[in-house]
Amino acid sequence: MAIERVAARVGGTLAGAAAVVVVMLIAGTGDSSLGAVPLLVLGLVVVLGPALAARIPRKAVADRWTPVPAFQPGAPHEPAAGGRVAAALAGAESRELGLASSFGAGLALCLTFVVLFGFVWPEDSGGYIAEVVELLPVFVHPLVGMVVLGAHRARTRSRRDGTEELFAACPASQATRTAGHLASGWLPVAVVFVFAVAMPLLVRANASPAWGPFGVRQVVTIVGACVLAAGGTALGVALARWTPWTIAPVAAVVAVGFGAAHLATVGANTSEPVRQLSTFLGDPEVDLRFTAPHYLARLGWLVALVAIVAVLAILKDRVSPPLVAGGVLAIVAAGLFAVAATRPIQPADAQRIAAVLNDLPAHQECLDANGVPVCAFPGDEALARHLVSHVASVAAAAPAEALEGYSVRSAATVDRYDLDPAIFRLTERERGPGILPAEIQVHREAEQGVRLWVALAAVGVVDDRRPNTVLDIADQARGVLALWLATRGAPAAFVDDMTSFDRDVDAAAISSRPWPDECYAGNTPVTWAVADVSAARLLLRVPEATVAATVTAEWDRFTDPGTSTAELLAAFGLDPTAPATERTRTGGC
Amino acid sequence: MSTIRVSGVTKRFGSTLALQEVDVELGPGITGLLGPNGAGKTTLLRILATVLPPDAGTVSSFGHDPATASGRLAVRRQLGYLPQEPGFHRSFTAFEFVDYVAILKEWGDRRARHDEVRRVLALVGLEAVMHRQIRKLSGGMRRRVGIAQALLGDPALLVLDEPTAGLDPEQRLRFREVLSDVASRATVLLSTHQTDDVAAMCATVSVLLGGGVRFSGSPAELAALARDRVWLEAERDPRAQLAWITGDGMVRHIGDPPAGVLLVEPTVEDGYLTLCGAVAEPVAAGDGGA
Numbered sequence: 001m002a003i004e005r006v007a008a009r010v011g012g013t014l015a016g017a018a019a020v021v022v023v024m025l026i027a028g029t030g031d032s033s034l035g036a037v038p039l040l041v042l043g044l045v046v047v048l049g050p051a052l053a054a055r056i057p058r059k060a061v062a063d064r065w066t067p068v069p070a071f072q073p074g075a076p077h078e079p080a081a082g083g084r085v086a087a088a089l090a091g092a093e094s095r096e097l098g099l100a101s102s103f104g105a106g107l108a109l110c111l112t113f114v115v116l117f118g119f120v121w122p123e124d125s126g127g128y129i130a131e132v133v134e135l136l137p138v139f140v141h142p143l144v145g146m147v148v149l150g151a152h153r154a155r156t157r158s159r160r161d162g163t164e165e166l167f168a169a170c171p172a173s174q175a176t177r178t179a180g181h182l183a184s185g186w187l188p189v190a191v192v193f194v195f196a197v198a199m200p201l202l203v204r205a206n207a208s209p210a211w212g213p214f215g216v217r218q219v220v221t222i223v224g225a226c227v228l229a230a231g232g233t234a235l236g237v238a239l240a241r242w243t244p245w246t247i248a249p250v251a252a253v254v255a256v257g258f259g260a261a262h263l264a265t266v267g268a269n270t271s272e273p274v275r276q277l278s279t280f281l282g283d284p285e286v287d288l289r290f291t292a293p294h295y296l297a298r299l300g301w302l303v304a305l306v307a308i309v310a311v312l313a314i315l316k317d318r319v320s321p322p323l324v325a326g327g328v329l330a331i332v333a334a335g336l337f338a339v340a341a342t343r344p345i346q347p348a349d350a351q352r353i354a355a356v357l358n359d360l361p362a363h364q365e366c367l368d369a370n371g372v373p374v375c376a377f378p379g380d381e382a383l384a385r386h387l388v389s390h391v392a393s394v395a396a397a398a399p400a401e402a403l404e405g406y407s408v409r410s411a412a413t414v415d416r417y418d419l420d421p422a423i424f425r426l427t428e429r430e431r432g433p434g435i436l437p438a439e440i441q442v443h444r445e446a447e448q449g450v451r452l453w454v455a456l457a458a459v460g461v462v463d464d465r466r467p468n469t470v471l472d473i474a475d476q477a478r479g480v481l482a483l484w485l486a487t488r489g490a491p492a493a494f495v496d497d498m499t500s501f502d503r504d505v506d507a508a509a510i511s512s513r514p515w516p517d518e519c520y521a522g523n524t525p526v527t528w529a530v531a532d533v534s535a536a537r538l539l540l541r542v543p544e545a546t547v548a549a550t551v552t553a554e555w556d557r558f559t560d561p562g563t564s565t566a567e568l569l570a571a572f573g574l575d576p577t578a579p580a581t582e583r584t585r586t587g588g589c
Numbered sequence: 590m591s592t593i594r595v596s597g598v599t600k601r602f603g604s605t606l607a608l609q610e611v612d613v614e615l616g617p618g619i620t621g622l623l624g625p626n627g628a629g630k631t632t633l634l635r636i637l638a639t640v641l642p643p644d645a646g647t648v649s650s651f652g653h654d655p656a657t658a659s660g661r662l663a664v665r666r667q668l669g670y671l672p673q674e675p676g677f678h679r680s681f682t683a684f685e686f687v688d689y690v691a692i693l694k695e696w697g698d699r700r701a702r703h704d705e706v707r708r709v710l711a712l713v714g715l716e717a718v719m720h721r722q723i724r725k726l727s728g729g730m731r732r733r734v735g736i737a738q739a740l741l742g743d744p745a746l747l748v749l750d751e752p753t754a755g756l757d758p759e760q761r762l763r764f765r766e767v768l769s770d771v772a773s774r775a776t777v778l779l780s781t782h783q784t785d786d787v788a789a790m791c792a793t794v795s796v797l798l799g800g801g802v803r804f805s806g807s808p809a810e811l812a813a814l815a816r817d818r819v820w821l822e823a824e825r826d827p828r829a830q831l832a833w834i835t836g837d838g839m840v841r842h843i844g845d846p847p848a849g850v851l852l853v854e855p856t857v858e859d860g861y862l863t864l865c866g867a868v869a870e871p872v873a874a875g876d877g878g879a
Contacts, residue, residue: 080697162676
């Protein structure tokens with residue numbers, strides 16, 4: 001009996017979930033190489049679930065009056081207080097919300113995100129926990145939208161099913177019923193909380209490595225995501241009381257979605273203050289630690305908004321002085337928090353951030369990679385450890401003195417123009433001498449970028465290049481040598497990436513190589529001749545020991561800008577490649 | 590002793606006068622409310638159930654005035670109500686639906702509430718199917734779910750609008766059994782078209798016609814209205830107000846009997862039909878009419 005009941009009621013949830021996952025599967029959300037199997041399994045479970053549930057045999061029940069016990073009067077009971085009634089209603093309504101198809105669809109989206117970013121692509125975020133957390137409010141928006149629909153449908157159920165007259169004859173008031181529906185929001189809040197905690201934990205467990213700080217800002221962000229879930233419930237209930245038509249919550253979800261998306265992207269800069277008033281923040285262009293949003297004030301703004309909506313829901317049926325006072329208080333609080341959240345960055349914060357960017361060595365901790373310091377911010381040790389192996393294998397192939405004075409530092413590629421103007425004004429154009437940039441993320445493209453930076457530094461290109469420019473090293477032996485150095489100890493896939501050039505790749509594509517995707521590796525510092533890339537591939541066919549010995553012996557000649565690619569190849573008995581007429585180019589970001 | 594007093598209650602819907610200066614007094618036990626469709630029965634019941642305010646007149650339920658918020662709350666706390674079309678949340682199970690109503694009836698303690706829900710569902714014989722979704726129950730079963738929710742908490746006032754509609758004969762008998770137990774401690778007002786239910790269960794009966802109470806008295810007194818006006822003949826007599834062929838092939842007539850016919854003992858139905866057919870002055874019987 002219990003299985004049948006659960007199967008019957010859960011069918012709707014599974015149907016909603018199935019619809020979402022099937023659509024996502026058909027839409028090809030998954031990476032064919034990585035995501036197909038888990039997604040397919042998930043899809044099969046949710047698709048087959050309702051079908052299996054429907055096949056559970058049900059015993060026909062005759063419409064007979066089953067034996068009735070001797071009449072026993074009911075036990076006396078004292079009327080429960082309104083709060084207790086609302087709490088009991090919340091229990092019943094949360095059960096219904098949990099079994100609603102709309103909620104199931106939202107849940108399916110959350111589960112899909114968990115599967116995709118927690119298991120299939122845990123490294124998509126670069127293993128950067130703070131960034132994963134920052135994206136949580138975006139991830140929960142579909143669920144929140146579905147909660148709006150579900151809560152609206154639940155609060156209008158009595159109207160739809162014709163039970164309003166029966167319920168009106170009960171002692172519980174409309175306001176108490178509304179409070180019960182509002183309190184049913186604990187369920188989406190709990191779901192979002194579990195999701196928001198599970199996601200970074202899964203990334204932490206499955207990304208290699210996972211790193212980055214987890215502090216007050218991240219906790220506040222998670223709490224903010226939970227507030228959104230409560231807000232979805234409140235909005236659905238309020239709309240049900242004031243606009244009980246089916247189209248109302250759909251229109252509201254669309255309007256809020258577009259409004260939030262507009263607010264999150266308004267203005268030219270990530271630091272645009274009014275963006276803080278959106279229900280989610282757009283993907284930041286700079287690392288979180290170089291922004292200083294007033295996240296506590298923003299949380300207060302969200303809480304106040306939810307409170308206003310909740311009060312509005314109850315005001316439909318009960319206008320009492322405390323409630324009105326609460327509503328006024330919430331409006332005042334929303335205004336104050338809005339002002340606080342959108343006020344300019346505090347000078348102290350701007351100075352603190354600028355000081356970090358202007359003097360990275362003073363704010364980072366370093367690990368040694370064959371004489372080259374690999375440095376990252378406190379809390380990012382895992383990132384530094386991850387880069388050490390790449391840097392060390394490149395550095396080992398070059399004379400020790402070639403990399404003297406260089407250090408690999410994360411955050412050295414932060415673009416000043418993406419910073420808040422108040423920080424921009426305080427930052428220096430140059431990061432300082434000898435700094436080889438590493439992106440604040442773990443990604444194969446970023447790792448290839450670090451390898452190339454170290455190699456280019458070793459052959460003297462970095463010294464010759466004016467900052468923020470692209471140096472043409474076409475037909476220079478040192479350019480080919482840098483490509484060879486960069487591939488030392490690298491996985492085969494890296495070697496292929498860094499010694500290839502696809503002239504058919506559109507300029508807008510992520511990369512045409514050998515410099516990696518600039519989104520991950522930063523702007524390319526050089527251009528090679530396409531023939532140089534071919535030369536590097538030829539060099540890779542020569543036994544490594546042979547090349548290493550010759551490179552060591554001929555280091556000064558090979559790193560001389562005047563030595564051509566052909567001369568390098570000749571040193572290894574290789575024929576020259578085509579003339580260096582065509583330059584490599586990157587696809588940008 | 591009267592527990593419910595309705596005095597001069599008038600209710601109008603637009604240009605339609607549903608109730609006109611209705612006076613009714615109800616005491617412990619079951620009172621049947623008869624009347625043709627549109628007579629105002631449901632309107633009167635809805636007023637007693639506090640879901641519809643009267644335009645004029647007063648109602649007193651156990652000394653409480655439903656016109657005030659506190660009075661309404663007090664009445665609702667003692668009320669069990671089955672609307673004519675109660676509606677159901679079809680995705681709920683019978684247990685969940687009755688439990689939901691129990692919550693609205695301020696049963697806060699979960700365990701006690703569930704015990705009560707199981708009790709009332711058992712009373713209406715739905716124990717075996719209480720965890721079935723309402724959408725999968727027959728019409729009769731749904732009606733019993735409606736009755737069950739009305740019985741929650743042993744209400745002192747039970748207002749039932751056509752509770753036996755859709756019940757088969759056996760279920761109606763079972764319902765009578767339950768209601769007779771409940772009525773020993775409560776004031777019950779049930780609206781029905783089933784005159785045999787009234788005859789079998791009700792201590793008093795009121796007949797609403799054209800928005801007013803045309804009769805109040807015992808079922809026997811209602812039946813007595815047709816005394817010497819019911820007769821049997823082999824052929825239909827065109828002078829009769831009403832005539833129908835009975836199961837044994839005879840034609841039962843109501844009206845002014847011709848001399849020499851076979852008069853039979855009238856039933857409540859005969860009395861009611863006589864009253865409806867007469868459409869005459871208010872008929873006083875027992876403790877009065879309107």
